[in-house]
Amino acid sequence: MSQFWAFIGSIRWQDLVDITFNSYVLFRLYVLFRNTNAFRILAGIASVWLVQEMAASLGLILTSWALQAITAAAAIIIIVVFRNEIRSVLQARNFKAFFWGSPLRETPTPIETIVDTVFQMGKKRIGALIVIPGKEDLRELVHGGIPWNGTVSPEMLMSIFWPNNPVHDGAIVIQGNRVVEVGVLLPLSQRQDLPTFYGTRHRAAGGLAERTDALVIAVSEERGRVTVAKDNWIKPVLQPEDLAHLLQEHLNISKDDGGDKQRRERTRLVVAALLSFIVMTGIWFGFTRSRDTLIALSVPIEYVNRPFQYQILETSVTEVHLQLHGSSALLKSLKPEQVAVRVSLAKAEEGRNVFPITQENIILPPGVFLHSVNPATVEVVLDTPASKVVPVQVDWTGRLPEGLILSEMAVEPEKVEVMGGKTLLENIHTLYTAPVRLDNLSRSGTLSAGIILSPSSLKLAPGTSDTVTIRYIVSEEQ
Structure with a gap:
């Protein structure tokens, strides 16, 4: 028990700030990137890294090297392959939202309004093409859109796709309860197995759905039929209830969108925050306290604050020998330029002066501690020029x-x-x-x-x- 309290007493306030800040950053990254493909792949990389550390501790040299190479390559691949997804998450939020935004405050998409309006347009033979994005960025695949930023309503959707409207032939993009773009041009599907009666709207819907995780709704102006494209499938939807169910699945919305879901969401975030704190505490402990190691280092002495009326005539030593201790991981990465020994001559007088070398004279990086110094004093002779x-x-x-x-x-x-x-x-x-x-x-x-x-x-x-x-x-x- 005494060792436990000694350990608690050795923790500095800087350590608490360090752990708390990095835990919060890790938690925010989880909040922003969860439910994305990049996050799932990153979780897999983390698992491989843990296995690699276990293999290294067990002395499995070849396995450790192989897993280390896989981890390094996977980290590069995830940035290249999922760059659009990562960019969409970071660019869609300002600096304040990155640190404080909450997924509980996201504006829900009005599914009922979209469903009712789509089937009304089908009855009136009004062609339409509606894109509901997922997590992936669409900007490299769509073009020609006009910023709109209008609230989703039956009148808004009807007016956009009304035959006399200049933008009625393009698609619209809906995010939350806003129509963010109109007149958007989508890539066409090159599949040969699509029915021959599918027109350009249907091929555009299939083309975007094949390349992204978006859900696209197409309304045929010739037959008035509603068709939905998602991933590699495209199929007609005959009932409004079926379309509402597809939208709920796509947007990860269930029928019990009340207090139960909010409570589950809050519980999930609290658990994620605790896990982030535990992970960062473990990493901090591994870097600063595990496998304490002792090394020796020779460091030149820097004399500072010399009175202008004196000059250094002689010194007893030009460098001191330090013994430093800390975790092996930190000491392996320690560079000589990170350690300095400075002696202040501000209070020195003409003649021979003796200065002790203490902790105050030695500059060390965080997590590295002084064990001993030799010699413990230095003599400096000052004289008038x-x-x-x-x-x-x-x-x-x-x-x-x-x-x-x-x-x-x-x-x-x-x-x-x-x-x-x-x-x-x-x-x-x-x-x-x-x-x-x-x-x-x-x-x-x-x-x-x-x-x-x-x-x-x-x-x-x-x-x-x-x-x-x-x-x-x-x-x-x-």
Whole structure:
């Protein structure tokens, strides 16, 4: 029990926000995409992924790799194959509806109005073509439509398909209780087994139904017969009750559309929300708490907030060795640039300063924790910037060839200005060139040599060359 309470106490408020936010996003994706083919395929991919994880934990290497490849390929395929369905779900809702929209508030399609009007048009020999979309997007298959956005009513439908109306030959699209488009052109069916008396309206109805999950109602103006196309079938409907039943099945509406259905819907959403929370909690636990692993990492120290009047003369170390722990999944993906050690020099003074390396100095990604740091302190020597003019001396090495002497030598320039810490410059009296070998000199001449700056914190003043010219005269020994 004590371990349980210790675990509860280790949960940060950031962890609760992280789990809650991602649970809500997962729940909203379920609300938006449920009852779509893409959601069913995605559920299958998730099942394959779970099996793959089980195979990996059991040491089934080949099976794990195969399932991992299938999961990756299926994720790409679902985006390509169901791109229209995914786009229709996301584009049909604004940003607010994406996070707050509720399926309980969707406006129902007036089935009774549509059924009565369709059979009235059949009696009056008025041709009609009505599209009731499903979940899939129709925009890549239909074209030529005119935006309408009128409320579905008997008068509205009659007026649209009245023979003298300019748009009566096209189809209309009904979503909810609105006629969203009129004069729409549908793709024609290429099937050869359709009855010969089916005209263009019937072939258009069959063509769209074959390619999408829409239900299409066609009314023949010659015979007054009502025909319905859905999926790969197209058949006449003789009774209004039969058409109402087909529409109810298509729209997933039952006769008890009262309080029972609303309660079932709310219960289903509550269960989905709880499952989303449980799934995200499990994923969070798997990433942050399972299989705690320890790794070592060397990280360079960054010195920040240095007072402008000082410069860093010397540091005891340039990097620290960290031991980090966390879940193996997080540590495997950890990159060196995600970890930083920063020491603030804001309160530093001139001279030697000692700073402890604590948790506050170390920046780690979420879910990764500090175990130990070595060394635990760092020494930084600060000094006031200053400049000084010092002579340059040649660093001769070796010996001249036998019988020769160096009779005269001059360095240009003789002195250079260097910059560095005030305390450091007090101990600097001479600068030396890079080593010049005497055994390579056999006659008089000139040569160039670089100036050695030691320690490395020394710098030449702006405009000062880092090399000098050496003029020398070699003569024979008397």
